[in-house]
Amino acid sequence: MNWEQIDECARAWLKEAGSRICETFAQQLTIQTKSNRKDLVTNVDKETEQFFIEHIKNTFPQHRVLGEEGFGDDIGALDGTVWIIDPIDGTMNFIHQQRNFAISIGIFHDGVGQLGYIYDVVHDELYSAQKGKGAYVNDSPLPRLQPVSVSEAIISLNTTWVIDNARIDPSRLTPLVKAVRGTRSYGSAALEMAYVAAGRLDAYMTMRLSPWDFAGGLIIVEEVGGVVTNIYGEPLQLLEQNSVLVAKPGLHEQIVKQYIRK
Ligand code: IPD
Ligand code: CA
Ligand code: CA
Ligand code: CA
Structure with a gap:
């Protein structure tokens, strides 16, 4: 090819x-x-x-x-x-x-x-x-992404997930939102993934994306050493809707282990 x-x-x-x-x-x-x-x-x-x-x-x-x-x-x-x-x-x-x-x-x-x-x-x-x-x-x-701690991280997430919704208990996300340095919400999953790749954001998390929302970003973020999985740390299914967690190495593991998996 x-x-x-x-x-x-x-x-x-x-x-x-x-x-x-x-x-x-x-x-x-x-x-x-x-x-x-x-x-x-x-x-x-x-x-x-x-x-x-x-x-x-x-x-x-x-x-x-x-x-x-x-x-x-x-x-x-x-x-x-x-x-x-x-x-x-x-x-x-x-x-x-x-x-x-x-x-x-x-x-x-x-x-x-x-x-x-x-x-x-x-x-x-x-x-x-x-x-x-x-x-x-x-x-x-784009330089390779370096690890960062939750306390120094700026994460992007759609605020619909921190109010009552059918997908995740918002009480799981509140401690994470409190622990990070700042939160953002840009309204374009693709741009939010590009921003993680470029180091402007440390992580991006959402409960439901379709393949076209994350397909380009997945390839770009992985190429700079970022981690892209569903919110439980499992591989994305490329032809299905998925929850998505995109983050710098280290931060990804910390978010999954300390804040999501219960
Ligand atoms: C939407 C955006 C938005 C995300 C939605 C997507 P669209 O894509 O990426 O940020 O929260 O889940 O559907 O419909 O504008 O291509
Ligand atoms: Ca989209
Ligand atoms: Ca679209
Ligand atoms: Ca659309």
Whole structure:
């Protein structure tokens, strides 16, 4: 497999898709709801996914695509080369803020992550990684992540998990929120994973993500020595929804052992 050629295409398509997204800032969006009133999708999410699928199918006809908006293939297993795409991660931010969103892509071969991209379109920051070759933001290499203690950590989490919810007893998270130096919430899982990879955050935790939310980030974070699992420290299932804990080494273990596993 010629990963250099695939990488070159992916980068060119990301830049073009990013420019197209920026052009829509001056236009009226078509906004629809999906599962509930907070779950939004726009014409730009759909058009961006279609843009990638058209290019991938024309250039690499054997590759398959799993995309959030459903224009790709029905993927039951990860054999061969599969692109997992979130055309806009952080749609609510895209609509309300016109920032704090990203295009996320993970490219897997026989289930192994080979290329990962998170493109912060507005800041023109492309986080990327190729398996075994390190991770970058634009042309700058990202250093390997160093251990940090809970008391010095800034962690990102969605505050819906610290109020009553069906997934986790919030009393488990309160001690962690008290123990850390600070908490943040950016509203884009992909960007939050990119921030862990870049050392801007020490950890990111959430109770439910879909494969397209974490596919690109998984490859990038692991490439700099970060740990990506579900909140119990178990490997992520690539074709299912998972809870997700992304953290620097050491911190990951401490969060799982002291705060989550009971
Ligand atoms: C969402 C964002 C958000 C996370 C949600 C995701 P979307 O993705 O990543 O931060 O909390 O679980 O669904 O729908 O904007 O692509
Ligand atoms: Ca969505
Ligand atoms: Ca998403
Ligand atoms: Ca999305």
